[in-house]
């Protein structure tokens with residue numbers, strides 16, 4: 001039985017039906033793609049399969065043709081490419097104008113970007129101009145039976161997980177933080193279609209100029225988001241000096257030290273080490289939580305770690321609900337013993 005629709009609803013559905021395809025924006029810096037872009041191709045592939053559409057990598061930059069091969073290896077069916085000198089460095093206006101132009105032309109149904117500085121900037125600007133919705137910092141993505149993108153993210157200070165959809169606008173846009181989605185398998189030699197695009201922009205019409213780029217890579221602090229082993233400390237550590245216990249274990253394991261927000265707020269660790277909703281999302285092989293209670297805002301940042309080891313003297317602490325191994329005890333006894341044991345191995 002065909003559903004009776006009023007004319008306005010019919011018109012809306014016909015308009016939405018013009019949009020097809022899943023796009024992933026490939027963020028790159030000097031020709032090197034951000035890992036989150038490949039992670040998004042992984043989840044994008046699943047969404048495209050459910051929708052029965054193609055997965056496209058949107059590549060914008062200068063001398064970036066080589067990224068097509070990589071995008072195909074990570075699952076893209078095609079690459080939509082804008083390769084011009086004005087796109088050498090990321091600048092909001094030219095990138096926004098270019099993406100809006102391509103969206104208008106190709107009408108993708110879904111666009112995913114990394115919740116990085118660049119992705120957050122670009123996604124917000126594009127969504128505003130093409131007049132659609134955007135869900136930031138998603139932790140889960142799926143498709144419902146009406147082709148809507150179900151976008152799950154923590155809401156109300158992390159106390160609930162909200163599933164948001166944008167059922168009356170297209171494209172449906174979401175950003176996802178690095179390390180939230182699993183890396184897809186790389187299949188070198190995979191083939192795809194390259195769609196070379198053009199977008200005319202004169203350098204003199206672009207007001208912003210990049211004068212200097214200062215990288216924080218390899219500088220003052222370590223990027224915990226990419227670490228395979230993290231030894232993390234919370235309020236249970238009592239003070240800054242006691243973090244030495246975590247450093248000792250981390251050194252033995254070849255890992256890095258992370259922290260809860262309480263420890264960061266107390267000034268025991270820099271904010272760059274904070275794990276959680278307002279810190280970093282991590283997905284290490286081993287996450288050792290020491291004196292951390294396991295508040296939801298902390299859990300959303302580390303619960304996808306392969307193995308979670310929790311040390312806490314309170315057997316009821318919520319961290320034990322996500323722990324693979326739990327040690328109920330005083331961390332000031334457990335940690336030195338653990339470090340000694342690892343040293344002996």
Ligand code: FAD
Nearest residue numbers: 234235236260261262276277278279291292293298313331
């Ligand atoms: P506590 O909750 O105080 O836990 C300390 C734990 O240490 C306790 O479980 C205790 O049993 C244990 N302990 C104490 N002494 C010992 C000992 N000697 N041996 C063993 N165990 C011991 N938090 C984050 O971590 N990251 C975020 O990104 C984040 N974002 C937030 C965003 C918002 C909007 C809000 C509202 C909150 C956010 N929080 C975040 C804060 C979060 O709600 C918690 O307050 C915080 O995670 C608690 O840190 P904690 O586990 O170190 O401290």
